[in-house]
Amino acid sequence: MGRRLSCLPPRVAKLDVSVAALPPKEADRFxxxxxxxxxxxxxxxxxxxxxxxxxxxxxxDGGSVKLIGDHKVERKDGGAELDPANIELLCARAGGNGRPRADGGRGGCHAAKTAQARAQRMATVYRPGPRG
Ligand SMILES: [Zn+2]
Structure with missing residues (x-):
């Protein structure tokens, strides 16, 4: 038995790498x-x-709109999690069958807002310094 175990370390090391690569799930849990x-x-x-x-x-298709509660100021930007004043109800689908809207959006107002917030965050992070 002891001899078999001596074969294990390389496999264990590979496993550790794949576990470390898993994305964090904190945001989803909330x-x-x-x-x-x-x-x-x-x-x-x-x-x-x-x-x-x-x-x-x-x-x-006539069904009730699918709504998603969205943080106006996103949690990762420091927005309050459970404050109704920071929460907006946004439609989650472009159409009953997911057809893109005229403006090309596929995911309704929620996807549009999320993309906008992400772009703003990137702009803040990568904003060039003052000229001169
Ligand atoms: Zn909408």
Whole structure:
């Protein structure tokens, strides 16, 4: 048995590398939390099932609009997690069957806002210094 174990170290080292490469799941866990889901459900109840950007209430197929609670100031930018004032209800799909909108957006207002926030963050990080 002891002799077999002496063959293991190289395999273990390879395994460690693949484990280290797994992406962190912290962000996803927040959006699955009961507190978050309850808050979004109550916001939809009080504000109405309606996209707060484009006003959409129904998908093209006639079903209720799919809404996502979105942080106006994103959590990674220091926005409050559970403050209704920092949460906007955005439509999550371009159309009932996912067709792109006229402006080319595929994921509704939520995807558009997320892409915009990401671009802004990149612009901040990579902003060139003052001229001169
Ligand atoms: Zn919308």
């Amino acid at each position: 959006y699955l939390s009961i507190e978050w889901r309850k808050l979004v459900a109550s916001l939809i109840r009080t504000r109405g099932r309606r996209c707060e950007r484009c006003g959409k209430t129904h998908e093209d």
